[in-house]
Amino acid sequence: MSNRDYYEILGVGRGASDDEIKGAFRKLARQYHPDVSKEEHAEEKFKEVNEAYGVLSDSDKRARYDRFGKAGLGNMGGGGFHDYTTDFGDLFEEILGGFGFSSGRRSRNSPRRGRDLQMQVTLTFEEAVFGVEKEIEFQREETCSRCSGLGAEPGTSPVKCSTCNGQGEVRQVRQTFLGQMVQTATCPTCNGRGDIISSPCKTCRDSGLERKNVKKKVQIPAGVDNGTQIRLNGEGGPGVFGGPNGSLFVVLDVKPHQFFKRRENDILLNLDINVAQAVLGAEIQVPTIDGDEKLKIPAGTQPGKIFHLKGKGVPHVRSKHHRGEQMVMVNVAIPAKLTKEQRELFEKLAESLGTTVKPQEKGFLDWLNDAFGG
Numbered sequence: 001m002s003n004r005d006y007y008e009i010l011g012v013g014r015g016a017s018d019d020e021i022k023g024a025f026r027k028l029a030r031q032y033h034p035d036v037s038k039e040e041h042a043e044e045k046f047k048e049v050n051e052a053y054g055v056l057s058d059s060d061k062r063a064r065y066d067r068f069g070k071a072g073l074g075n076m077g078g079g080g081f082h083d084y085t086t087d088f089g090d091l092f093e094e095i096l097g098g099f100g101f102s103s104g105r106r107s108r109n110s111p112r113r114g115r116d117l118q119m120q121v122t123l124t125f126e127e128a129v130f131g132v133e134k135e136i137e138f139q140r141e142e143t144c145s146r147c148s149g150l151g152a153e154p155g156t157s158p159v160k161c162s163t164c165n166g167q168g169e170v171r172q173v174r175q176t177f178l179g180q181m182v183q184t185a186t187c188p189t190c191n192g193r194g195d196i197i198s199s200p201c202k203t204c205r206d207s208g209l210e211r212k213n214v215k216k217k218v219q220i221p222a223g224v225d226n227g228t229q230i231r232l233n234g235e236g237g238p239g240v241f242g243g244p245n246g247s248l249f250v251v252l253d254v255k256p257h258q259f260f261k262r263r264e265n266d267i268l269l270n271l272d273i274n275v276a277q278a279v280l281g282a283e284i285q286v287p288t289i290d291g292d293e294k295l296k297i298p299a300g301t302q303p304g305k306i307f308h309l310k311g312k313g314v315p316h317v318r319s320k321h322h323r324g325e326q327m328v329m330v331n332v333a334i335p336a337k338l339t340k341e342q343r344e345l346f347e348k349l350a351e352s353l354g355t356t357v358k359p360q361e362k363g364f365l366d367w368l369n370d371a372f373g374g
Contacts (some may be wrong), residue, residue, distance in 0.1 A: 006052035006065065009338035016056070016067065025053040114246035115237030122251050123220065129289055129314050131222035138216075141209040147201035149208040151193075158195035163187055164364060166270055168194040175203065209238065218250055223265070223317040226254040259287065265314045265324030272333040288312045288326050295328065303332045 007014055010024040031037060033048040039045070064072035064200040067168065118140045143149040152158050163185035172183045186192040200206035204364045216235065224230075229249050236246025261268040267289060277284065281299035285292040288309060295307060306329045313324025338346065 004048070006055055007154065009048055009052040010056065021056050021062075025049060025057070065270055098257040111243035112240040113243050114239045116249060117236045117244040118251060120253055121218070121220075122253045122255060123224070124255055125262075126289065127220065128224050128226075128252070128254045129222065130218050134218050134220055136216055136218055138214055138248070139211055140214055140235075140248075142212050142214075143238060144201060144204040144208050144210045146203040146210075147208065148253075151201055151204060151206040151208040152184065152197045153199040156199040158193075158197045160195050161187060161190035161193070163189035164194065168192040186243075210346060216248075220252070221317055223315040224252055224254075224320050225262070226252065227250045260289065262314060265287045265316060267313045267324065267326045269326060269328050270331060271328050272331050273301075274335070275334055277301075278303070278330070278332045289314075301330060303330070305330050 007016070010021060010028065011015075012020055012024050016024075028049045029046065032039065032042045032049060037046075055065050061073060117138065117140055119136065121134055121136055123132065123134075135338075144151070147154060150158060158159070161168075166168050168187055168190065169184050169192065170187050172185070174181050174183060187194075190196055197206045201208075204210050214235075216232070218230065220230070220234065229251050231246040232250065234245045235248035239245050259269060271286060273282070273284065277297055277303045279299065282297045284295055284297060286295040286309070287293075290312060293309060293312065295309070308326055309326040309328065311323050312326035316322045316324075335342070347353070
């Protein structure tokens with residue numbers, strides 16, 4: 001989903017009418033349609049415009065968006081599922097047809113690719129690191145089980161439209177000062193279907209499609225990160241007139257871990273040790289994503305010291321045998337309360353160490369930025 005405000009994308013105010021939203025969409029679609037636009041990133045901009053229109057043109061989705069923002073769309077269509085795609089081919093015909101030309105690109109009954117769908121899947125930090133198989137459930141349109149996609153009640157059949165001869169469109173030849181021009185328009189009799197259905201199917205109401213719940217198992221590879229998209233070809237909306245199905249895009253949302261932080265393929269961990277461990281040295285157990293790991297703390301370790309555990313980071317998506325490292329930054333925990341015996345020991349230590357202090361050239365935050373590369 002786009003991170004920009006949908007009203008901003010279409011260039012309209014929040015009080016815009018449906019006609020204003022539709023007009024803004026048509027204007028931007030003509031500008032960015034990848035088949036006619038030469039602008040850089042035209043296809044990405046067109047998809048963004050298309051996504052915004054898919055929400056704002058639907059009264060229910062728009063109401064939820066106005067009240068809750070994009071978070072309010074997560075429950076529409078079933079747990080993070082979105083269907084915003086407009087068929088590029090129909091829009092292309094409309095764009096050129098609106099100027100009085102027949103594009104000749106394809107007929108209305110030629111094969112067209114189905115809609116792309118999108119849904120969100122939540123992973124734990126560990127699932128993202130090691131990979132997991134997830135069962136997802138979403139809704140999509142499929143061929144109607146009652147009429148087998150014909151749109152007519154079983155026992156009846158559609159009849160070819162006599163007005164357009166089954167083409168779904170009619171053509172008019174106009175004489176202009178430039179010569180003859182052919183204008184194509186949707187057939188007014190069959191509304192572009194190419195046939196007439198006298199007894200519509202009771203299940204799909206002549207659309208030939210019905211919405212169904214679908215369950216699929218998806219293999220999530222090791223090393224994925226928040227926002228990663230997995231494309232499942234052929235799992236989107238059904239193709240039209242024999243065209244291929246669209247794709248389903250699974251967008252991953254990785255929940256933060258209680259202790260571990262991720263930076264690309266490295267895992268960061270802040271770890272507290274006590275004063276004695278820092279001064280005298282110690283061998284400690286450090287949590288990693290693979291389980292506890294022994295780490296030797298040298299005597300005299302300073303606060304902020306970083307230790308590197310090779311091969312304990314996140315696997316590379318394209319090479320599971322190569323992993324990042326875990327970076328452990330130790331902090332010396334100062335006890336807030338002391339027993340009588342501990343206080344006596346610290347007082348003796350303080351007496352032997354003296355009271356001399358030494359200013360530092362760099363502040364702690366400067367050092368931290370240097371250590372972690374900004």
